Amino acid sequence: MLQGWIIVGVAFVYLCILFAIAYWGDKRSDEKRSIISNPYIYTLSIAVYCTSWTFYGSVGRAASAGVGFLPIYLGPTLTFIIAWFVLRKIIRISKVNRITSIADFIASRYGKSSYLGGLVTIIAVVGIMPYISLQLRAVSTSFTVLSQYPDIVMPEKLGSVSVFADTAFYVSLFLAAFAILFGTRHIDASEHHEGMVAAIAFESVIKLLAFLAIGIFVTFGIYDGFGDIFSRAQASENLEKLFTIEGAGGYSSWASLTLLSMAAIIFLPRQFQVTVVECVNEAHLRKAAWLFPLYLFLINIFVLPIAFGGLLRFPGGSVNADTFVLTLPMVEHYEGLALFAFIGGLSAATGMIIVATVALSTMVSNDLVMPVLLRLEWLRLSERSDLTGLILSIRRTTIALVLLLGYVYVRLIGESYALVSIGLVSFTAAAQFAPAIIAGIFWKGASRAGAVAGLGAGFMVWAYTLLVPSFARSGWLPESFLSDGPFGITILKPYALFWLEGLDPISHALFWTMVFNIGLLLILSLITSQSVVERSQAVQFVDIFRETSGGLRIWRGSATILEIKQLLARFIGRRRMETSFEKIEQTLERNLPDDSLAGVDVVSIAERQLAGAIGAASARIMVATVVREEMHDIDEMMEILDEASQVIEYSRQLEEKSNQLQIATDDLKAANTRLQELDKLKDGFVSTVSHELRTPLTSIRSFSEIIYDNAEMPKEQEREFLGIIVKESERLSRLIDDILDIAKMESGKLEWQMKVLDPKQVIEEALAATAGLFRQNDKVRLLTDLPDDLPSICVDSDRLVQVLVNLISNAVKFCDTIDGKVWITAKAEKANLQVSVRDNGIGIAPQEHKKVFERFQQVGNPMTEKPKGTGLGLPICVEIIRHFDGEIWVDSQLGNGATFSFYIPLAPDINLSNSDRFSH
Amino acid sequence: MKRPGILNERHAALFLFAIMVLSPPFLFIFDKSVQFAGIPVLYLYLFVVWALLIALLAFASELSRPERDREE
Numbered sequence: 001m002l003q004g005w006i007i008v009g010v011a012f013v014y015l016c017i018l019f020a021i022a023y024w025g026d027k028r029s030d031e032k033r034s035i036i037s038n039p040y041i042y043t044l045s046i047a048v049y050c051t052s053w054t055f056y057g058s059v060g061r062a063a064s065a066g067v068g069f070l071p072i073y074l075g076p077t078l079t080f081i082i083a084w085f086v087l088r089k090i091i092r093i094s095k096v097n098r099i100t101s102i103a104d105f106i107a108s109r110y111g112k113s114s115y116l117g118g119l120v121t122i123i124a125v126v127g128i129m130p131y132i133s134l135q136l137r138a139v140s141t142s143f144t145v146l147s148q149y150p151d152i153v154m155p156e157k158l159g160s161v162s163v164f165a166d167t168a169f170y171v172s173l174f175l176a177a178f179a180i181l182f183g184t185r186h187i188d189a190s191e192h193h194e195g196m197v198a199a200i201a202f203e204s205v206i207k208l209l210a211f212l213a214i215g216i217f218v219t220f221g222i223y224d225g226f227g228d229i230f231s232r233a234q235a236s237e238n239l240e241k242l243f244t245i246e247g248a249g250g251y252s253s254w255a256s257l258t259l260l261s262m263a264a265i266i267f268l269p270r271q272f273q274v275t276v277v278e279c280v281n282e283a284h285l286r287k288a289a290w291l292f293p294l295y296l297f298l299i300n301i302f303v304l305p306i307a308f309g310g311l312l313r314f315p316g317g318s319v320n321a322d323t324f325v326l327t328l329p330m331v332e333h334y335e336g337l338a339l340f341a342f343i344g345g346l347s348a349a350t351g352m353i354i355v356a357t358v359a360l361s362t363m364v365s366n367d368l369v370m371p372v373l374l375r376l377e378w379l380r381l382s383e384r385s386d387l388t389g390l391i392l393s394i395r396r397t398t399i400a401l402v403l404l405l406g407y408v409y410v411r412l413i414g415e416s417y418a419l420v421s422i423g424l425v426s427f428t429a430a431a432q433f434a435p436a437i438i439a440g441i442f443w444k445g446a447s448r449a450g451a452v453a454g455l456g457a458g459f460m461v462w463a464y465t466l467l468v469p470s471f472a473r474s475g476w477l478p479e480s481f482l483s484d485g486p487f488g489i490t491i492l493k494p495y496a497l498f499w500l501e502g503l504d505p506i507s508h509a510l511f512w513t514m515v516f517n518i519g520l521l522l523i524l525s526l527i528t529s530q531s532v533v534e535r536s537q538a539v540q541f542v543d544i545f546r547e548t549s550g551g552l553r554i555w556r557g558s559a560t561i562l563e564i565k566q567l568l569a570r571f572i573g574r575r576r577m578e579t580s581f582e583k584i585e586q587t588l589e590r591n592l593p594d595d596s597l598a599g600v601d602v603v604s605i606a607e608r609q610l611a612g613a614i615g616a617a618s619a620r621i622m623v624a625t626v627v628r629e630e631m632h633d634i635d636e637m638m639e640i641l642d643e644a645s646q647v648i649e650y651s652r653q654l655e656e657k658s659n660q661l662q663i664a665t666d667d668l669k670a671a672n673t674r675l676q677e678l679d680k681l682k683d684g685f686v687s688t689v690s691h692e693l694r695t696p697l698t699s700i701r702s703f704s705e706i707i708y709d710n711a712e713m714p715k716e717q718e719r720e721f722l723g724i725i726v727k728e729s730e731r732l733s734r735l736i737d738d739i740l741d742i743a744k745m746e747s748g749k750l751e752w753q754m755k756v757l758d759p760k761q762v763i764e765e766a767l768a769a770t771a772g773l774f775r776q777n778d779k780v781r782l783l784t785d786l787p788d789d790l791p792s793i794c795v796d797s798d799r800l801v802q803v804l805v806n807l808i809s810n811a812v813k814f815c816d817t818i819d820g821k822v823w824i825t826a827k828a829e830k831a832n833l834q835v836s837v838r839d840n841g842i843g844i845a846p847q848e849h850k851k852v853f854e855r856f857q858q859v860g861n862p863m864t865e866k867p868k869g870t871g872l873g874l875p876i877c878v879e880i881i882r883h884f885d886g887e888i889w890v891d892s893q894l895g896n897g898a899t900f901s902f903y904i905p906l907a908p909d910i911n912l913s914n915s916d917r918f919s920h
Numbered sequence: 921m922k923r924p925g926i927l928n929e930r931h932a933a934l935f936l937f938a939i940m941v942l943s944p945p946f947l948f949i950f951d952k953s954v955q956f957a958g959i960p961v962l963y964l965y966l967f968v969v970w971a972l973l974i975a976l977l978a979f980a981s982e983l984s985r986p987e988r989d990r991e992e
Contacts, residue, residue, distance in 0.1 A: 077938070077970065078939065081935045081973070082935045226959055227959060230958050230963075251944045289981050290974055290977040290982075294978075297971060304963060
């Protein structure tokens with residue numbers, strides 16, 4: 001009763017159910033009542049890993065290699081043990097950066113490089129193509145086998161069929177329609193396809209149930225439990241070798257398959273799609289981490305029993321082991337179960353194809369086609385108002401093309417390969433992404449040059465050691481290509497590259513691709529340097545769990561909010577743009593008016609939104625067109641530099657100010673010290689003055705008392721004493737005059753009558769005033785040398801006379817007591833008038849020269865000699881001459897007399913006779 | 921109080937354990953054509969070890985749930 005139309009009808013109903021579930025899932029997602037947001041659906045969607053290769057192929061491989069099929073499932077278990085720190089990191093990075101595919105991830109990590117994105121896309125498309133065709137072949141084979149019921153006939157015995165009679169062709173069409181409908185319904189910034197995920201989860205349930213049903217039927221229906229099957233197999237000579245690993249392909253194959261599947265579970269584009277891109281909540285990973293290995297465990301329990309059951313039931317290899325799941329119920333005439341097995345296989349195949357084509361279409365549109373189109377300036381794409389239609393058509397075309405290519409590959413390769421071998425070819429291709437991603441998320445130093453070289457070289461070696469041989473084995477290349485190498489060059493034999501023999505083709509290819517891939521990635525990363533964008537992305541990826549990893553943008557945008565909005569609307573549509581911006585406003589907690597400038601935060605959020613629609617590399621190009629990235633703008637850079645240097649300048653000024661303050665403080669300290677000194681000096685001056693005043697007073701008082709007490713004192717003696725009193729009184733009044741003078745001069749209260757005068761007149765005035773002195777001391781002679789034509793000086797005449805009188809009276813006082821001589825000379829010297837008063841007295845020792853101009857300092861021993869002056873005469877002279885801008889000094893040797901000289905600048909202009917100009 | 925990051929450490933330890941029990945030296949021990957209760961010991965070993973790993977993984981993941989928010 002299993003006619004063709006019944007099988008087709010059941011398959012059609014099954015696919016309709018898939019459509020219904022996908023439609024329902026999308027509807028619920030639009031209503032914000034997601035049905036997929038739980039760890040169980042998430043786990044089931046990851047189970048898209050189990051394709052028809054698992055469903056049919058595991059049994060096939062177990063029949064020839066015993067446990068050799070197991071590493072494909074143990075590898076993912078190993079990976080999921082460390083999912084919490086590898087997968088979770090990838091998921092978090094992808095959420096933050098709105099990563100939409102594995103190509104996007106790698107491109108984004110290595111400086112948003114569109115070339116790298118394109119390269120990854122090409123590797124993915126070429127690498128996954130055999131895998132998709134494998135699924136198509138599995139479906140068509142299973143249909144053909146089932147439709148021959150009740151006979152068990154292998155498809156290859158039926159000869160080739162035309163394209164239009166080929167089930168695979170119709171399956172391709174059907175799946176293309178499904179993928180287009182639910183995979184490219186709309187452009188979403190987060191690239192979630194909830195309907196598709198729901199359908200995939202449903203398929204995972206169906207294929208698990210179907211496989212368990214067959215397993216239980218074979219193990220407990222046909223045979224009597226596990227022990228029964230294995231015991232019978234043990235009895236069969238040629239089956240016993242399958243019980244050991246040695247007979248199952250050896251340990252090198254075991255290890256390489258484990259490694260391959262560890263990488264494949266994350267880096268196959270469809271796995272990346274469901275595990276990373278479609279992940280709704282990264283917390284689901286915690287449960288999925290052990291639920292998914294459990295799923296794998298369950299679907300594998302009955303693989304060995306079915307394989308041995310089939311081998312025992314169909315001895316001699318008349319039936320392909322890949323079909324045991326189907327043919328065992330058929331041969332036992334369980335029609336319903338056979339149909340269920342077919343549906344299980346169908347679900348395994350369709351699930352994989354749908355997710356893979358959607359993932360590939362996203363990559364092709366975002367990382368291959370759009371970057372190229374956007375760079376073609378004559379297309380003026382970046383100016384078009386709405387690009388959502390274009391992107392969707394690119395994706396839809398891609399899905400159709402990928403399925404078409406997959407179908408062509410099936411027709412080309414034919415039946416020459418076992419299911420598992422084709423799948424492993426794709427696994428090895430996907431494993432090429434592992435070094436770039438793992439290094440990318442844990443090592444900041446991994447550079448774009450390294451990633452490009454590693455991926456490129458790995459891909460080329462893969463193509464040479466696995467893809468090209470598959471053509472040779474299918475007869476499209478001469479057989480000698482494999483056995484002797486191209487043109488007989490044995491070092492280049494695809495299965496024994498560089499004479500590496502003894503490994504199975506997969507281990508061989510894995511080894512060489514990784515040698516080149518990892519080697520070049522490491523070497524080039526270590527010897528090349530990263531660009532700014534690359535470095536900032538590297539830091540953001542590696543340090544994703546650190547707080548505030550919002551990118552290291554230092555440029556400032558010059559785009560308005562409106563421009564950013566328009567840009568977003570062009571790619572994701574106006575309605576979605578508006579909801580996006582509402583969200584942005586909520587997160588940033590501020591309003592974003594259209595005409596305001598978009599800050600770095602807004603631009604970077606918008607860029608990520610855009611990245612969700614068209615990929616990181618394209619988004620970067622697009623944002624750059626609007627934002628006119630100021631990073632390259634030399635003016636802006638200068639401004640940033642300028643600001644920096646302003647800050648530096650400011651801090652320099654601060655430093656200077658503080659230095660100045662320090663200096664001012666030092667000055668103040670010095671001034672304070674000086675003040676304290678002056679205060680001491682003042683005290684000293686006061687005490688000196690008191691002392692000087694007391695001397696004549698004491699003298700006056702004692703002589704007065706003597707006269708008062710001795711009334712009978714002789715008249716002469718009385719006169720003598722009175723004379724002393726008069727003299728001392730004069731000295732006292734002179735002293736007081738001098739003190740007043742010097743005090744006035746120092747405080748600046750003295751009034752100066754500055755006039756332009758003939759110095760000769762002044763000198764003669766002084767001589768007249770001292771004429772009395774010379775008359776009293778008749779032993780002293782005055783000698784003058786005063787030219788008549790002395791130039792004028794500007795002085796206060798009274799004060800100058802005071803100076804001269806002082807000097808002359810000193811000279812008279814100290815000159816030789818027997819033959820005293822006093823010389824007065826005056827002469828014009830350069831711009832000065834120099835006047836000298838010389839005597840021939842005892843002279844002054846050179847060490848005393850300075851001292852004589854100090855106050856109350858008198859030459860001679862004050863204890864033994866009676867003071868001859870007030871001790872203030874010369875200090876007053878110093879003050880006066882200094883006031884005239886001149887200088888006074890003494891030349892003298894002990895015993896040779898002394899010459900006191902001073903100079904006064906000449907009057908600047910004779911005509912300036914107006915005295916007021918100089919009065920102070 | 922549990923140390924933060926204990927979840928990562930447990931998973932890392934479990935990963936090393938898994939690598940060890942699935943590595944050739946351990947497989948050599950069971951890689952013999954001997955049956956236990958009718959089932960080849962290699963098959964039995966692999967599936968039992970696999971089940972054990974999943975159980976330990978579930979244990980490690982689920983037990984430290986309250987610590988979840990403090991991870992990393």
